[in-house]
Amino acid sequence: MIKYVFFDLDETLFDFPTSERLAISEVLVKFGISPTESTVKRYSEINRYCWDLLELGRITKGELLEKRFVILFSELCVNVSPSDAQAVYENALGSHHPLIHGARELLSELYGKYSIYAVTNGTAIVQDRRIRDSGLHKYFDGVFISERLGYAKPDVRFFEAAFANIKDFDKKLAIIVGDSLRSDILGGKNAGIRTCHYNPVGRANETDIMPDYEIKKLSELPGLLKEL
Ligand SMILES: [Mg+2]
CATH class of the missing domain: 3.40.50.1000 (HAD superfamily/HAD-like)
Structure with missing residues (x-):
């Protein structure tokens, strides 16, 4: 029973994949980056990688929230504060609930x-x-x-x-x-x-x-x- x-x-x-796609697109647009399919997909891979590290106990949740943007923005060679990006992302993610x-x-x-x-x-x-x-x-x-x-x-x-x-x-x-x-x-x-x-x-x-x-x-x- x-x-x-x-x-x-x-x-x-x-x-989650749909919410994530919508939210990261909003972050990219906000910081003047074109939300192309490949960039959105790459973010998702990086995010998954960071969650894997968290689940394995290698990073903390606080580190995860910024690390994914540190990696993404360094790959895109743009200078955006990861904490600013995280704040925009968090707000955007919370507004979508498919x-x-x-x-x-x-x-x-x-x-x-x-x-x-x-x-x-x-x-x-x-x-x-x-x-x-x-x-x-x-x-x-x-x-x-x-x-x-x-x-x-x-x-x-x-x-x-x-x-x-x-x-x-x-x-x-x-x-x-x-x-x-x-x-x-x-x-x-x-x-x-x-x-x-x-x-x-x-x-x-x-x-x-x-x-x-x-x-x-x-x-x-x-x-x-x-x-x-
Ligand atoms: Mg789950």
Whole structure:
């Protein structure tokens, strides 16, 4: 039986690539750089690389926020303050909240049957705004953001801090659903709860992190949860 469902946000409920594309384009335009497809794509690669470093514990979240712009602007040979770019980016990112297909319907179906929580390594100010503006806030019993808890997924302390906020919490009745093997699935395993990998494109697992369950579409989740 499952009572508590923890959802990752970016690329699990929120369509992060679309938000990111819109936000970085706004940053580039703001600083007089043409938002070409290749520049936008390159930013995305750099950002992914920086998040990988964060998930491996090699950089801090604060370093990540500026490092991605330091790398991008140095490659573009332009002189823009990374902290100014970060401020524009954060504001732009918070203003976009496209959802993964079926995300709202999924939450609406699970609402009332399970306690639903968001668990995200995103930036608090950005995620708070997107959760509110997208209307997803009404489905969540709690929102746990790494910046506030002081630890990020997959650190077990992130999950322990989240669990401590839930009255009568029981790990045996909990599952995490997320797209990232390294943060969501490993984090869930570290924390001793069940794990469901959301893998829409059927990406090959190149890690030794094995999720308990895998879904390709969000619409598969209610049926899975009922069986557990
Ligand atoms: Mg994610």
